[in-house]
Amino acid sequence: MKTLFVIPTYNESENLPNMVDALMALPTDDLDILIVDDNSPDGTGKIADEKAEKYPGRVSVMHRPGKQGLGRAYVEGFGWGLKKGYDAVGEIDADFSHDPKSVPDLIEAVKNGAHLSIGSRYLNGISVINWPLRRIILSLGANEYVRRITGIPIHDGTSGFRLYSREAIEALDLPSVRSNGYSFQVEMTFRAHVCGCKIVEVPIIFTERRAGESKMSGNVIFESAMMPIRLRLQTRKIRKRLGKV
Ligand SMILES: Nc1nc2c(ncn2[C@@H]2O[C@H](COP(=O)(O)OP(=O)(O)O)[C@@H](O)[C@H]2O)c(=O)[nH]1
Ligand SMILES: [Mg+2]
Numbered sequence: 001m002k003t004l005f006v007i008p009t010y011n012e013s014e015n016l017p018n019m020v021d022a023l024m025a026l027p028t029d030d031l032d033i034l035i036v037d038d039n040s041p042d043g044t045g046k047i048a049d050e051k052a053e054k055y056p057g058r059v060s061v062m063h064r065p066g067k068q069g070l071g072r073a074y075v076e077g078f079g080w081g082l083k084k085g086y087d088a089v090g091e092i093d094a095d096f097s098h099d100p101k102s103v104p105d106l107i108e109a110v111k112n113g114a115h116l117s118i119g120s121r122y123l124n125g126i127s128v129i130n131w132p133l134r135r136i137i138l139s140l141g142a143n144e145y146v147r148r149i150t151g152i153p154i155h156d157g158t159s160g161f162r163l164y165s166r167e168a169i170e171a172l173d174l175p176s177v178r179s180n181g182y183s184f185q186v187e188m189t190f191r192a193h194v195c196g197c198k199i200v201e202v203p204i205i206f207t208e209r210r211a212g213e214s215k216m217s218g219n220v221i222f223e224s225a226m227m228p229i230r231l232r233l234q235t236r237k238i239r240k241r242l243g244k245v
Contacts, residue, residue, distance in 0.1 A: 001111055003163070004086040005103065006034045006077035008070050012094035013042045014211035020051045020059060022100040023092075028107060034080060035094075036062045036073040044094075070160075070215075071184035075174050082169060090163035095209035098161040105202045106163040115168035115197035115245050118154065118189070119161030119204035130208035142224065146186050149228035150193075155201055157189040158182045158224075164192075171195045171243035181220030183227035190231045195242050 005023065009016055016035070023033055033055075035048040048061040062080060064073070074091060081089040088110050092098045102119055109117035121128050122143065128136055139158065146157050160182075164172075172191045179187045192199055231238070 001087045001107065002030050002085065003088045003090065003107055004032050004034055004081040004084070005090040005092050006036060006074055006081065007092055007094050008073035008077070009035055009037045009040060009044045009048065009094045010067055010215055011040045011042045011044060011212055013040070013044045013047055015094045015096055015209070016044055016047055017051065019094050019096060019100065023103065024055055024058065026100060026103060028104050031103070033059045034062060034077050035059070036064065036077045038064045038067045038073065069180035071177065071180035074184065075177055078169055078174060082166065087166050088163050089166070089169055091160050093160060095212060097206055097209050099205060099207070102161070102202065102204045109200045109202055110163050110165050113198060114200035115165045116192045116199045117163045118156060118159050118199065118201045120156035120159055120201035121204060121206045122155040123201055123203040127203065127205045129205060142182065146228050150190050150231050152189055152193045154189060154199060158185050160185050161204060167245050168192060168195070168197050171245045173241050173243070176241060179223055179227055181216060181223055183224040186224070186227055187231065191238065191242060194235065194239050195245050197245050
C-alpha cells in the first residue's frame with residue numbers, strides 16, 4: 001500500500017529534521033512524506049529541501065508563500081498525494097507529539113479495511129504526557145462537545161494523527177472543506193462518518209511538543225467551537241455533496 005504522510009510545518013526547524021529521519025527509519029515499505037511549509041521565518045523550508053535531497057523520491061516538499069493554516073496545508077497535500085497515485089494519505093505533526101513508531105499501526109488498520117484510522121489519546125483512559133491539567137480538560141471537553149453535538153461515536157475526533165484510504169479521501173469532497181485547526185479534524189471525521197466510512201481508532205501516547213511553540217490561536221478555538229454546530233445544521237447538505245465508500 002503506497003502511503004503518504006503529510007507533515008505541515010510552520011517554524012519547526014528544531015523538530016523537522018529528526019521527524020523526517022525517524023519516519024524514514026521505520027521498517028515500513030512504501031512510506032513517503034510530503035512536507036507542506038508555509039514559508040516559515042525560521043528556515044524550516046530550507047531544511048525540508050535538504051531532506052528531500054537526502055531521501056530522493058521518498059521525501060517531497062511543497063512551499064507555500066505564507067501562513068495559510070493547517071487545514072489548507074492538508075487539503076493541498078492530500079490533493080497532491082491523490083494525483084501522485086498514493087493508496088493512503090495521512091497526517092502527522094512535525095513536533096513529536098505524534099510518535100512516528102505508531103505510524104505502522106495506523107497503516108495496519110487501513111490495510112485491514114479501515115477507511116480512516118485515527119491515533120487516539122483517549123481509548124484506554126488518557127494517554128497524554130506533559131500536558132497541564134487544563135489542556136487535558138479542554139481537549140476531553142472538546143471531544144465530549146463534538147460527540148454530543150455531531151453524534152460521531154469517536155473518542156478522539158480532534159486528533160491530528162491519522163490515515164485515510166484513497167477511497168475515503170475521494171468520497172470526502174476535499175475542495176469544499178473550509179475549516180482549519182482542530183475543526184479541520186472534526187469536519188473530516190464528521191464527513192467520514194456521514195459517508196459510511198469504517199473508522200478505526202488506534203491507541204497512541206501523545207506527548208507535548210519537543211521544541212518550538214504551538215501555533216494554535218484564539219481564532220482556531222473559536223472556529224472549533226462553532227464547527228460542530230454548523231456540521232449538525234448542515235448534515236443534509238453535506239450528505240448530498242459526499243460520495244459513497
Ligand atoms: N503549513 C502549515 N503548518 C502549520 C500551520 N499551523 C500549524 N502548522 C503545523 O501543524 C502541526 C500542528 O501544529 P501545532 O502548533 O503543533 O498544534 P498543536 O499541537 O495543536 O499545539 C505542526 O507541525 C505545525 O508546525 C500553518 O498555518 N501552516
Ligand atoms: Mg503540536
